[in-house]
Amino acid sequence: MKKTSRTRKLMKSVVLSLALAAVSFAGAAFAAPADANAAAVMASQMKNSSITELTNDSRVFKVDKKIQTKMVRFQNRYGIEVAGHLYLPENFDANKKYSAIVFSGPFGAVKEQSSGLYAQEMAKRGFVTVAFDCSFTGESGSNVHDVASPDIFTEDFHAAVDFVGLLPFVDKERVGAMGICGLGGMAVTAAINDVRIKAVATSALYNMNDSIRNHYKGDYYTPAQRETVKGYLAEMRWKEAELGKTLPGYHEVAIGSDGKAVHATGEGVTLLPNKLPEGADPVTTDFFNYYKGRAFHPRAINSNGIWSSTTPYGFFDFDLMAHVEELSPRPLLLITGDKAHSRYHSENVYERAKEPKELIVMPGATHCDLYDIYEKIPFERLDGFFTKHLGK
Known part of the structure; x- marks a missing residue:
């Protein structure tokens, strides 16, 4: 008897939920797949990670119910637990291999704010995405909080790539990164040395070294x-x-x-x-x-x-983006606004970086407009950038 479309969707949802729930913090054995297709959705192979249902949702932007969102946790190489949200594309297909993008920022923000909005929007456009809280912030761990580190925040991007790249429905050769505001410098720094990051973008970039050490x-x-x-x-x-x-x-x-x-x-x-x-x-x-x-x-x-x-x-101790010329030949996209007080940060990095590179200056956009004012964020061009360099 032929299954109805509604029944197929329900079964697919059940399979995904069972598979994602199989992951444990200790990296224990995964549960057996519910059917032959479920093997592709058995969450992360990375030890010390978990994927669970998202409860007590406190995102402050308009949530798209068509985009499945999961709570994830993974460890960076310092053993700090990083908390994030995993966004799955609409009509998610467990048998496909998706491109992925990891997001964080702004500096002092949480995943429920701007980075989550960007991650959701790019999931709507066909990418698997993760928005995460940097160490010591939001729901991420450590025995101290409200502390910033250029080194550890950069490492968090590396760890996010570890996590998403080991998802069996992600092609680990097609992973990108994006940082917003003060996390832009960490995203670029991570990409300079981590050749697993095939393309990197920033929005409303702030070079926090320059901002803190020089003002x-x-x-x-x-x-x-x-x-x-x-x-x-x-x-x-x-x-x-x-x-x-x-x-x-x-x-x-x-x-x-x-x-x-x-x-x-x-x-x-x-x-x-x-x-x-x-x-x-x-x-x-x-x-x-x-x-x-x-x-x-x-x-x-x-x-x-x-x-x-x-x-x-x-x-004061460490310099972000000190070797930005080494990012080439991997591509860099910088987004800023013509009214953004931070515009010079993007322009400075653009001047120093080698090709391929692109600078988008959005008309009428202030710094914070690029956090969440949809019509002032060039999502179409962002989609084009990552599609060109990562594919879908």
Whole structure:
């Protein structure tokens, strides 16, 4: 008796759910496939990983119910557990081999915000995608939180490639990466040395080394001011060591009118105020409207928290994208806005990178417009870029 289309879809859904549920953190043996076709959907072969149903969904963008989304967890090479969302294309076929893209960012955001939106959109266009929280942020692990590391955040991209590349319905030779805002530098850095990443893109790129060590356009700190910031970091490092815990601080340390570094003080201090001050500058307003307004998420550092006071250390110690010319011949796509205060970051990297490379400047787009304002994000061109270099 011929099965109805509805019955076939139901069976396919059951097979996928059973297969994905078979993965364990310990990398134990997988459950037997429900039928011959189910072997292709038996989740990750990577040890210390899991794929489970997504519960308590707190994504802040419009969720497309046609795109299956799973909760995933995997370890990076430091043993830190990274949490993410796996997005499967519409009409997912367990017997196919898909191209995949891993996403993270912005700096201080979570997977339920911009990176999830990008991942969902590219899954709608036929890619298997993963949006993940970097170590120490969101739902990802470690015994400290709200800490940033250029090294470990870059490693998280490598680990995401490990995870997605070992999914049996993904072709590990067709994996790309994308970073948004401050995670753009980590995505590019990962791709420079990880030749498994066949194409890399950024949107609203921020070079966090330049932003933290030099400040805006590299002309904020004088040599004396930079030494003042180093003194502040030493002071805070002693305090954190004495207390055995992290203390709140700004990742970009300002110098006050008194010539001293500005400390984060006060009960429950956050990066962004709960109320936008009168006469706030356009950049602060742009960030506020996204993180405190349309995309507020309680786990996002930029929405509801602040970094640890010693977070700048890693960005003073290490230089992201230092060897960007070595990315070639693998392709680079940079997306920015003509009204984005961060535009110069993308332009600087574009100038330094070798071909093949492309810079897209979106008319009328501010920095945060590229986080979630659909009509200002060039998804068609992003799709074309990854389709050209990864296929589908």
